[in-house]
Amino acid sequence: MTGRDTRFEHSRQYFERAAKVIPGGIYGSKSPGFLVPGHYPYFLSSASGCRIRDVDGNEFIDYLCGYGSQIVGYGNERVDGPAMAQIARGDLLNQPHPAMVELAERLVADIEGMDWAVFCKNGTDATTLAASIARADTGKQMVIAARGAYHGAANWCSSNVFPVFVAEEQRNVVYFDFNDLKGLKALFETHRGKIACVILTPYHHPTFKPQEFPSDDFFPTVESLCAAEGAHFIMDDIRANYRLAKGGSHVRFGAHPRLVTMGKALANGHPISVLLGSDALRRTASSFFITGTYWMSAAPMVAALAALDEMERLGGIPRLEAMGTLLKDGLEALGRESGFTARVSGPPAIPFLTFDEDANLYLNQEFCAAMADRGVYLHPHHNWFISLAHEVSDIDATLEAARVVFRDMAARRG
Amino acid sequence: MNTSLNDLSAEDLGHLARIRISLTARLVAAASRLDPELGLLCSKPFSLGLGALGLSGPVRIVCAGGSARVVPGARPASGWLIFTSAGACARALSGGKGAVLPLPLAPSFARALKFFRTAARRAPALLRDASVPAKTKAPLLLEATLAGLEAVCHDPYLFPRLDHIPDGIELIRAGGAAGAIEKRGRSMRMLDEIPRERPSAVLSFRDEDTAVKVLSGKRQAVVALGLGEVRIEGLLPLVQGLFGVMDRFSWYLDVSLGEVRP
Numbered sequence: 001m002t003g004r005d006t007r008f009e010h011s012r013q014y015f016e017r018a019a020k021v022i023p024g025g026i027y028g029s030k031s032p033g034f035l036v037p038g039h040y041p042y043f044l045s046s047a048s049g050c051r052i053r054d055v056d057g058n059e060f061i062d063y064l065c066g067y068g069s070q071i072v073g074y075g076n077e078r079v080d081g082p083a084m085a086q087i088a089r090g091d092l093l094n095q096p097h098p099a100m101v102e103l104a105e106r107l108v109a110d111i112e113g114m115d116w117a118v119f120c121k122n123g124t125d126a127t128t129l130a131a132s133i134a135r136a137d138t139g140k141q142m143v144i145a146a147r148g149a150y151h152g153a154a155n156w157c158s159s160n161v162f163p164v165f166v167a168e169e170q171r172n173v174v175y176f177d178f179n180d181l182k183g184l185k186a187l188f189e190t191h192r193g194k195i196a197c198v199i200l201t202p203y204h205h206p207t208f209k210p211q212e213f214p215s216d217d218f219f220p221t222v223e224s225l226c227a228a229e230g231a232h233f234i235m236d237d238i239r240a241n242y243r244l245a246k247g248g249s250h251v252r253f254g255a256h257p258r259l260v261t262m263g264k265a266l267a268n269g270h271p272i273s274v275l276l277g278s279d280a281l282r283r284t285a286s287s288f289f290i291t292g293t294y295w296m297s298a299a300p301m302v303a304a305l306a307a308l309d310e311m312e313r314l315g316g317i318p319r320l321e322a323m324g325t326l327l328k329d330g331l332e333a334l335g336r337e338s339g340f341t342a343r344v345s346g347p348p349a350i351p352f353l354t355f356d357e358d359a360n361l362y363l364n365q366e367f368c369a370a371m372a373d374r375g376v377y378l379h380p381h382h383n384w385f386i387s388l389a390h391e392v393s394d395i396d397a398t399l400e401a402a403r404v405v406f407r408d409m410a411a412r413r414g
Numbered sequence: 415m416n417t418s419l420n421d422l423s424a425e426d427l428g429h430l431a432r433i434r435i436s437l438t439a440r441l442v443a444a445a446s447r448l449d450p451e452l453g454l455l456c457s458k459p460f461s462l463g464l465g466a467l468g469l470s471g472p473v474r475i476v477c478a479g480g481s482a483r484v485v486p487g488a489r490p491a492s493g494w495l496i497f498t499s500a501g502a503c504a505r506a507l508s509g510g511k512g513a514v515l516p517l518p519l520a521p522s523f524a525r526a527l528k529f530f531r532t533a534a535r536r537a538p539a540l541l542r543d544a545s546v547p548a549k550t551k552a553p554l555l556l557e558a559t560l561a562g563l564e565a566v567c568h569d570p571y572l573f574p575r576l577d578h579i580p581d582g583i584e585l586i587r588a589g590g591a592a593g594a595i596e597k598r599g600r601s602m603r604m605l606d607e608i609p610r611e612r613p614s615a616v617l618s619f620r621d622e623d624t625a626v627k628v629l630s631g632k633r634q635a636v637v638a639l640g641l642g643e644v645r646i647e648g649l650l651p652l653v654q655g656l657f658g659v660m661d662r663f664s665w666y667l668d669v670s671l672g673e674v675r676p
Contacts, residue, residue, distance in 0.1 A: 015640050024636040032640035033654065042640065159578065166574040208651055360582070360614050360648040381650060 047074035073389025097298030124152030148206035202249035211346030324348025418672030463490035579655030582614025588625030
């Protein structure tokens with residue numbers, strides 16, 4: 001945001017005020033530095049369908065979807081209506097609302113291999129609870145995870161690398177490269193008898209890098225290593241759930257986790273996450289004291305039930321994949337036409353574009369900034385999301401903007 | 415939290431001494447290129463070693479043709495300034511008092527000593543003096559920052575963090591001034607020249623004034639970034655990771671002299 005730029009003047013003014021009372025102004029993944037400052041708004045005011053509007057009145061076709069939480073579109077009346085009605089009747093009550101039972105039953109019926117459900121608010125709540133239950137059940141401390149995978153912002157798994165955390169919470173978490181089975185086997189060998197669980201995402205979706213699918217022998221090997229060690233396999237499906245398979249993303253890859261975490265798209269942005277587990281861990285989970293002030297609020301559960309219906313009504317995963325494929329094929333073709341090796345990785349409903357010729361992401365930043373200038377919100381460093389509110393006309397408008405941007409980039413490259 | 419020098423562990427005192435030696439040497443060298451009087455003092459060649467007893471990583475200030483540069487390692491031609499301990503070194507180079515042993519090896523030592531004493535006073539004064547323009551201060555601060563990054567990465571406190579930062583070369587631009595640093599594993603090295611090829615990442619300050627504010631800690635880098643006063647391009651985890659390393663460097667710079675213990 002330069003001094004002369006008035007397109008984001010109100011965003012800038014709010015940021016200046018925020019910087020005085022909030023560390024860093026805006027923290028975490030929403031920090032301006034994670035995007036390309038000057039080309040994106042910092043504060044949004046409203047949204048509908050797949051369009052977002054900022055505090056300066058700029059509108060964007062959105063491909064971040066509230067970091068994946070918007071799956072049927074912003075302001076969907078069929079989801080928000082019942083949730084608002086529940087708020088009017090009473091949301092956070094002394095005891096749970098029957099919607100909790102209905103949602104648990106629905107999820108247990110839908111999500112393959114899962115027999116029980118515990119509700120919380122954020123992804124971190126669910127992943128931390130999963131790791132804790134695995135540790136308590138096995139009596140072992142170590143957690144194995146893939147390098148670069150995101151499992152939340154708690155000290156055990158976050159990027160807050162301070163010696164005090166490294167010496168305590170982080171010392172029992174060890175990493176291997178996704179798909180590197182040799183490396184994984186070596187960890188099991190080195191830490192034999194100490195491993196409580198392996199936590200993985202259904203496919204690898206790190207920031208700043210292309211996405212990566214598991215090899216055919218990846219999950220079978222993970223499962224056999226866990227079985228031999230007596231460790232549990234946790235599938236962290238927070239980011240990808242309901243965009244790969246209705247029965248849980250593990251179904252897409254033939255995996256058989258003991259615990260599954262879900263959230264984000266589950267209630268189309270209403271605050272709820274869930275830890276699902278198999279019967280093998282029911283007793284240990286039952287012995288846990290699990291609570292949070294807002295964890296049993298009714299409205300998000302009502303919203304989740306409505307969102308699950310709405311996903312189906314709007315065409316579900318087949319429609320998401322069709323739209324995503326349209327975008328992927330279009331972007332790759334337009335990139336080729338202008339002489340770039342632009343590659344869209346990941347599943348069609350969760351695409352991410354990178355340039356093979358530029359691992360340092362200069363081209364990503366140039367491309368996404370120019371797209372934002374043309375009213376298309378694509379993140380330069382984090383995977384994107386397709387929602388059921390995206391229409392063919394939105395994809396067409398996106399590709400038309402991309403055509404111009406690729407040509408401009410090619411002209412600058414000379 | 416501001417820490418007193420007296421409260422540092424022996425290990426941290428050693429890190430602080432190393433940082434101060436590196437910082438002082440780099441500032442002295444940079445000041446020689448900016449201040450004509452200092453340029454005159456190093457018109458004839460000499461080289462001065464700077465170190466402390468029991469501390470690894472001495473540096474050499476090599477002068478020739480009216481400017482100075484810093485070279486790692488021993489064997490100075492003119493002589494040594496050896497502090498009697500890491501504590502004495504940290505204290506003296508932080509503006510306090512600390513015992514130092516002059517070890518002349520050649521007649522040019524007197525020239526070297528005169529230059530060092532003058533420049534070591536002049537460089538911080540240039541940074542503090544409000545009347546000195548940002549165009550003069552920015553290259554000094556940039557040099558100091560890069561020197562600090564290079565030195566502070568030996569602190570084991572940073573090892574887990576360094577392990578998370580990707581390797582690569584970062585170019586830092588501050589108006590007309592520029593410098594580059596290479597991060598590889600747990601070490602960092604200031605580059606003598608700006609690389610010709612595109613670096614892994616670029617950190618650009620809008621102007622020297624902004625560079626002075628951010629590098630002197632008067633403006634938070636993330637806030638300057640949000641306001642468009644700072645721009646980062648390329649491999650962001652490298653730049654953002656180095657912000658975290660800079661925080662540790664700043665922590666050392668904020669160590670106060672405290673009361674002198676008997």
